Amino acid sequence: MKRILADIIAVFVGDAQADRMVPPTGFTARLTLFASGAMAFLAVFALALSLASGRLAHRWGQELAQSSTLRISAPVEQIAAQTEAAMRVLQTTPGIASAAPLSDEEQRALLAPWFGPDLPVESLPIPQLITIEETAEGYDAAGLRLRLQAEVPGAILDDHTRWRKPLQQSASRLRLLGFLSIVLIAAVTATMITLAANAALAANAKVIAVLRVVGAQDSYIAKAFVRRFTLRALTGAAAGTILGLGAVLLLPSAQEQAGFLTGLGFQGFSAVWLILLPILAATVAFLATGAAARRTLSELR
Amino acid sequence: MRDPVIELDNIAYNYGGGELLSEISLSIQPGDFYFLTGPSGAGKTTFLKLCYGELTPTAGHTRLFGQDVRSMSRDDHAMLRRRVGVVHQDCQFLDHLPLADNVALPLTVSGRDELDNLANLKELLTWVGLKNRAKALPPELSGGERQRAALARAIIMSPDLVLADEPTGNVDWEMSQRLLQLLVELNHMGKTVVIATHDMNLIRAAKSKVQARVLRIANRRLQLAGADL
Numbered sequence: 338m339k340r341i342l343a344d345i346i347a348v349f350v351g352d353a354q355a356d357r358m359v360p361p362t363g364f365t366a367r368l369t370l371f372a373s374g375a376m377a378f379l380a381v382f383a384l385a386l387s388l389a390s391g392r393l394a395h396r397w398g399q400e401l402a403q404s405s406t407l408r409i410s411a412p413v414e415q416i417a418a419q420t421e422a423a424m425r426v427l428q429t430t431p432g433i434a435s436a437a438p439l440s441d442e443e444q445r446a447l448l449a450p451w452f453g454p455d456l457p458v459e460s461l462p463i464p465q466l467i468t469i470e471e472t473a474e475g476y477d478a479a480g481l482r483l484r485l486q487a488e489v490p491g492a493i494l495d496d497h498t499r500w501r502k503p504l505q506q507s508a509s510r511l512r513l514l515g516f517l518s519i520v521l522i523a524a525v526t527a528t529m530i531t532l533a534a535n536a537a538l539a540a541n542a543k544v545i546a547v548l549r550v551v552g553a554q555d556s557y558i559a560k561a562f563v564r565r566f567t568l569r570a571l572t573g574a575a576a577g578t579i580l581g582l583g584a585v586l587l588l589p590s591a592q593e594q595a596g597f598l599t600g601l602g603f604q605g606f607s608a609v610w611l612i613l614l615p616i617l618a619a620t621v622a623f624l625a626t627g628a629a630a631r632r633t634l635s636e637l638r
Numbered sequence: 639m640r641d642p643v644i645e646l647d648n649i650a651y652n653y654g655g656g657e658l659l660s661e662i663s664l665s666i667q668p669g670d671f672y673f674l675t676g677p678s679g680a681g682k683t684t685f686l687k688l689c690y691g692e693l694t695p696t697a698g699h700t701r702l703f704g705q706d707v708r709s710m711s712r713d714d715h716a717m718l719r720r721r722v723g724v725v726h727q728d729c730q731f732l733d734h735l736p737l738a739d740n741v742a743l744p745l746t747v748s749g750r751d752e753l754d755n756l757a758n759l760k761e762l763l764t765w766v767g768l769k770n771r772a773k774a775l776p777p778e779l780s781g782g783e784r785q786r787a788a789l790a791r792a793i794i795m796s797p798d799l800v801l802a803d804e805p806t807g808n809v810d811w812e813m814s815q816r817l818l819q820l821l822v823e824l825n826h827m828g829k830t831v832v833i834a835t836h837d838m839n840l841i842r843a844a845k846s847k848v849q850a851r852v853l854r855i856a857n858r859r860l861q862l863a864g865a866d867l
Contacts, residue, residue, distance in 0.1 A: 544732055552717070
């Protein structure tokens with residue numbers, strides 16, 4: 338454990354001498370920078386997707402679970418009476434915190450997206466909606482339905498479970514896919530850095546041979562390569578993350594009407610995840626280059 | 639009694655196309671000075687490689703500083719090479735680093751590049767006549783300069799054993815005398831020296847300065863040549 342820690346510190350503090358042992362290679366350096374930058378850029382979006390769908394699943398789970406709707410469909414002249422009857426039933430049902438019929442304005446606002454703002458709600462035979470807020474314990478939906486059936490024949494109770502479940506499910510699946518994408522991006526980054534490190538090790542076979550002749554241990558030789566690739570991955574990923582964040586910030590922000598999308602941005606603590614992306618890329622590079630170097634060196638005499 | 643520096647116990651070596659060396663037994667003690675001669679292609683370079691563990695014998699046992707080459711790990715080999723200075727015939731350098739850094743490379747990789755060691759570097763470069771070339775890159779050096787640089791690199795760690803493969807092949811007589819003097823002085827300090835060469839004049843010149851023995855490779859065998867050269 339101590340040795341690993343020392344190795345990690347060595348990557349940042351560095352051994353200026355060891356670093357000079359391997360000649361600088363412009364091309365692989367740029368490729369590694371670009372690859373880790375591009376991967377970090379993609380990871381920002383995967384992360385944004387995961388976080389947004391996570392929030393979505395949470396919100397749907399929380400808010401919708403606590404509320405339900407009662408719809409009263411009756412001939413216009415009976416609506417007021419039935420609403421009153423329904424309210425009496427609801428007020429005496431244990432587990433219901435509050436219930437309130439939607440006013441005409443609220444009903445109009447609900448319908449506005451479909452029919453435009455100037456709908457004469459009063460003169461239309463539209464059903465009356467009553468929103469119900471549950472207490473934490475909740476109410477007995479089946480019992481309430483039976484009572485309503487007896488006293489308010491035109492009432493239909495919608496406790497949202499029917500459409501909430503699949504929405505919540507797909508939101509969590511989306512989150513899972515987002516995280517899976519991040520894992521895949523990390524794996525692809527590891528693959529690319531391994532290939533680049535292998536190429537660098539092969540290109541520097543002569544350097545390695547000279548270092549072996551003068552008594553350099555494998556760990557010393559490996560360090561020179563590991564340090565380079567780790568720093569490149571860190572730099573590239575940091576740049577990619579910043580660009581990705583910039584692109585996310587440029588997206589139109591979520592408004593009331595588009596609340597469904599919750600906004601793809603990073604809110605509050607979730608921004609901490611962004612700092613983790615370059616660190617993850619550097620860790621991946623550190624491990625991948627270390628493994629590649631150890632493998633290549635052990636094949637040499 | 640100290641361990642022999644090199645102990646070859648009935649070793650043989652073949653590259654896959656028949657044996658190049660066979661039935662070789664030899665024990666080199668600390669402070670010995672050996673010359674190794676023989677026609678080209680006889681296996682002088684192979685013999686030297688066996689002597690510092692670059693090659694493992696196909697039969698028999700090599701023990702270096704008392705350690706069997708077969709049982710050594712990669713890190714053991716690295717540590718061994720810090721005690722053995724090798725001058726290759728085709729000396730390899732890090733072409734992107736100046737000569738002084740290349741000569742100091744053994745110090746650098748073993749973490750011993752302290753100031754007093756670097757002072758030795760200057761002295762050493764002066765001795766091998768490369769003081770003015772310290773900043774030159776290896777590809778800019780002549781064959782003779784490369785050989786001198788390789789010798790300087792081989793001895794900068796003050797190794798217990800110096801193996802040199804034709805160290806005077808590309809240098810003039812005066813310089814080869816200087817290099818020989820350097821190796822002789824190392825030997826007087828108790829270091830073991832093995833030089834492969836086919837320059838009989840060099841061997842004769844050495845005989846007046848040091849008690850050198852001459853090994854000869856012929857017909858795949860190693861023989862101790864008589865003192866009469």
